[in-house]
Amino acid sequence: MAGDGRLKSKGRRQEAILAELRAAPTIRISEFAATHGVSTETIRRDLDELTTGGLINRTYGGAIGAPLSGEPLLDDRYRMNAEERMKIARTVVPLIRDGDKLMIDAGATTIFVARRLAAHLKGLTVVTTSFGVASALSSNTSINIRICPGHYDPSDGGVTGPDTIDYLQRFQVAHAILGASRMDDEGPSDFNSNSVGIKRAMINQADNVIFVLDHEKLDRTGFERICAMKQVGHLVTDQQPSDRLMTALAGNGVQLHLPS
Secondary structure (H helix, E strand, O other): OHHHHHHHHHHHHHHHHHHHHHHOOEEEHHHHHHHHOOOHHHHHHHHHHHHHOOOOEEEOOEEEOOOOOOOOOOHHHHHOOHHHHHHHHHHHHHHOOOOOEEEEOOOHHHHHHHHHHHHHOOOOEEEEOEHHHHHHHOOOOOOEEEEOOOEEEOOOOEEEOHHHHHHHOOOOEEEEEEOOOEEEOOEEEEOOHHHHHHHHHHHHOEEEEEEEOOHHHEOOOOOEEOOOHHHOOEEEOOOOOOHHHHHHHHHOOOEEEOOO
């Protein structure tokens, strides 16, 4: 009986490891051991078993999940500010409900968000321009994924162009989850003009608009304005914005969400 209990405990622990790697790019052995109240050697044995089974890849001091496909030239951006992006992704989850219909933009932060949504929610329908987002969502078989047609843009890891916009206009969704290069008191902006048109199309087809930006992008201006601040429903970021931006958010009815 005691042996059965240990096996169940190990099984639950390994399921937790896989769930965390679906939502975050890496885990640290010491942190995971402390969370589960076991030794680091126990976690190492779990990781060895999962690696042997081809489910994860071991790294020095931790592990990473199966690599995401379809995001060349985006990989370096994806690995920058990973901690901030994980905080943002966790903060987005309560804004979405099981069964919601979404559009998700291409970009590094939105991939983090997709991983976290796949780990916590069921029955979503997601229209996306991003192969990285689609790959992250595919770990959850209850999610219906629709990938837009169009011309692939390696700088964002997604598709753009008139075919993409035409496809997006077929759908009406509850939420559009979007990234941006910058946001100042006038609203979000971007350096990639091709992606700006895609973001605008998603905004037009969504009941609710959620922008996800780390704090380094705030109080700065990009090349092209995406939309006015009044069109933004929610801003999810990792640190308190400046007083000036806070005033602009409040004045335009934008709800600010910060990690708890």
